[in-house]
Amino acid sequence: MTPQAVVFDIGNVLIEWQPERFFDSVIGEARRRAMFAAVDLHAMNDRVDRGEPFRDVIQETAAATPGWHAEILLWHDRWLDMASPEVPRSVRLMAALQRRGIPVFSLTNFGRETYALAETRYPFLKQFDRDFISGHIGAIKPDPAIYATLEDGSGLSGPSLLFTDDRPDNIAAAAQRGWQTHHFTGPEGWAARLVSAGLLTESEAE
Incomplete structure (x- = not known):
């Protein structure tokens, strides 16, 4: 029909929507691979997509992973650059x-x-x-x-x-x-x- x-x-x-591509351009592919292996960023994003507060989820994840704190905050601060x-x-x-x-x-x-x-x-x-x-x-x-x-x-x-x-x-x-x-x-x-x-x-x- x-x-x-x-x-x-x-x-x-x-x-x-290619977060990996964005982070490759900012921190390089090798560091991006290490970060995505260390932190389940897609699961973090799923929490936002289910309705949890955007800033709170990103800041909580960054605080829990101090080795990647600054990079994870980019998910919030440069989100529009990822979604493009x-x-x-x-x-x-x-x-x-x-x-x-x-x-x-x-x-x-x-x-x-x-x-x-x-x-x-x-x-x-x-x-x-x-x-x-x-x-x-x-x-x-x-x-x-x-x-x-x-x-x-x-x-x-x-x-x-x-x-x-x-x-x-x-x-x-x-x-x-x-x-x-x-x-x-x-x-x-x-x-x-x-x-x-x-x-x-x-x-x-x-």
Whole structure:
């Protein structure tokens, strides 16, 4: 069936999210590898994405790891430099769908404060028809609860939803609920999927 709404992940779909790349540029690859081996920074970020206070989580982690204290604080102080740049074609695809009157939702692992911060740089984040942000929901993908929240909030479920995400585990959780899915590996493939789904023409998907 033709989807009735399109659901976008944000990190690595609309905005590049590569903390390792950022730290490589600041402290060098060798030190970055050592830091990420010593500290589970992605688990730290998951706490923020579940709704814990951004500054508190980063400062607590930095204080608990004095050997990496200054570097860990960069996760807070230079967060916008990590969450960059936008993926221009994905942003254009979002706008093209909305011009066709197709509802576009976000379904994203994002903290409360970090999402508000990202909105200051990326105005398109304020343009979703509905936002489903993990920090406000209190659950992160691939927890079934966050998908259920979107279904309850939108009144849509199963194949009426087309969802793209860069992580296979998040895609698998949506597919288990009967959603149509696309594993995002680049905007070209996503554009082709939107055309094949009958949502955009090839010219609209450019």
